[in-house]
Amino acid sequence: MPVEFEKELKVQNTNIPGLLVFDLPVHGDNRGWFKENWQRAKMISLGLPDFGPVQNNISFNATKGVTRGIHAEPWDKFISIGAGEIFGAWVDLRPGRTFGQVFTTRLDPSKAIYVPRGVGNSFQSLVDGTVYTYLVNAHWSLEQKKTYTFVNLADPDLGIDWPIPLEQSERSEADMNHPMLRDVSPMKPKRTLVTGSRGQLGSAIRRFVTEHDMTEFEFTDIDSFDFSDPRAYDRFDWDLYGTIINAGAYTAVDKAETTEGRKAAWKANALGPSLLAQVAQRHQITLVHVSSDYVFDGTREEHGEGEDFSPLGVYGQTKAAGDIAVAAVSRHYIIRSSWVIGQGDNFVRTMMRLSDRVADPDDGLNQVTVVDDQYGRLTFTDDMAEAIFHLLDGQAPYGTYNLTGSGRIRSWADIAKEVFRQANGNHDRVRPVTTEEYYAGANAPIAPRPVHSALNLDKITQTGFRIPDWEDSMQRYIGQVRS
Known part of the structure; x- marks a missing residue:
């Protein structure tokens, strides 16, 4: 799917409180493209929390069908695509009335998403060589890892319609053995x-x-x-x-x-x-x-x-x-x-x-x-x-x-x-x-x-x-x- 150029920077709320999707302006010509992937002042004015990122991570997914998650981590994330396209699925795993709420969308280099702490994050790469990048606002530590919360990608109660059937996708053994939603304890507050x-x-x-x-x-x-x-x-x-x-x-x-x-x-x-x-x-x-x-x-x-x-x-x-x-x-x-x-x-x-x-x-x-x-x-x-x-x-x-x-x-x-x-x-x-x-x-x-x-x-x-x-x-x- 070709990247859409010259869009206006916009934000879209979702059915999961605090989960925000951004349209990113991408400027391109015959040589390639350029974008402001994260722009604090402009995005805060549109409603992005000033979440103070401290680390930038990149995930390279070699082949179409690589599927990762669903992991709720103890930090906020700002996710965007460097190359390729993904189908993303997010599940609210925080305590409260929206526990178990699901949101899905596709991301290419012209879109980004802000994921609050406690919202489970997962994606499936839709083309070979997909580059997935994200900012987080806490440093990884063993103590932080103990607070992760997981739910199974294949849980029928979530109703996620994966573009590539999970049995045909590339998944880790750990992801395949995560608990179903009914057995998940909500992520504890900070x-x-x-x-x-x-x-x-x-x-x-x-x-x-x-x-x-x-x-x-x-x-x-x-x-x-x-x-x-x-x-x-x-x-x-x-x-x-x-x-x-x-x-x-x-x-x-x-x-x-x-x-x-x-x-x-x-x-x-x-x-x-x-x-x-x-x-x-x-x-x-x-x-x-x-x-x-x-x-x-x-x-x-x-x-x-x-x-x-x-x-x-x-x-x-x-x-x-x-x-x-x-x-x-x-x-x-x-x-x-x-x-x-x-x-x-x-x-x-x-x-x-x-x-x-x-x-x-x-x-x-x-x-x-x-x-x-x-x-x-x-x-x-x-x-x-x-x-x-x-x-x-x-x-x-x-x-x-x-x-x-x-x-x-x-x-x-x-x-x-x-x-x-x-x-x-x-x-x-x-x-x-x-x-x-x-x-x-x-x-x-x-x-x-x-x-x-x-x-x-x-x-x-x-x-x-x-x-x-x-x-x-x-x-x-x-x-x-x-x-």
Whole structure:
């Protein structure tokens, strides 16, 4: 079949999600032909993912009838023909409603096809001397090979109408013995790495994953993966990972003002995220990173995602530096929160304990002072975990999203009174004071606090995420702690 010259570059969607067929402009004359086989800028504008190829492979098929596949491999592929013609068959072997869906077409040098990870790929050469070439976006390794998924070329349930009957074709012994579709396990998703898994947010993410029967997650802490140590990255085959959720951070805001604390904060909050950002960008990994209201000076009553950084102290400066590094990653989500409440020590639990002490006539504690000139909303880690997977699973546009509880903006003293009221009905024992009064006479360095920590929630709401009112979440939280 002669190559069709001077076609317009076009893309065609198929019945398999993400499988794209391209018409390629081929320029020819009596000497032969020339084509731009893969052109990143033009093809991305037509819908090709920016999949970051790292390897170019060529398969030479000596005779008509050579048949290869069906192999689903753990990388994306861009396939085209250097010489000859093929009949191609693709089978969706990813988990989901399109598992087992089949698409077939013929390719010559004027056509190409983009095959997403997990879609089984096979072809039959239709002329002697067919040259089949493909770009992939991960390096081959033995670990990668273990994740291959196969289905039999001759499975009648696939209904593939091979131009050359398979019994007359040239096939490998392995291809002839692959399982039928009914016996195939779908390809597993790429792995997700979670850092800081023993912290408040990391614990909530682990619970969410367990409750939703999610697989291919690795939970790490500083003992198993110190993400601020460049040497710690060498033991991972990063091509196996699709997502990193960075829930680790240095959060001791006052200690960050000390000599040793300053070093620790810069290492965990700035150097660590910058190293994660480098590996994420290099391997096309989606990086989720948690930020803080402390990147702002608190002069605005409510902060939007686009507000300029203006941190007041070391902790805020290190968090801003980490945000800047992560924002350079093509596939990133920065989740900015404030006043975080989860498992372990936090403000609500502390106020519950103090309320119990005030209620105990033998304790001797009569009242508690709490600052009333800092304003914001609580953020519960269960809500944060749900929001993270909402953005990931919904393929929301990459970028920064504010995420706290919704509802009224209140002071720390207001929140403390409500905790005391729910815990023991002794809310009158909370005495509001100014920040200056609260820290008067402190012997250790005290970090400056933003006056206003409330975050505008319009952007994440527009993605369809329903944000619970923090007061409702707090009532449930207190009930869970009490039970």
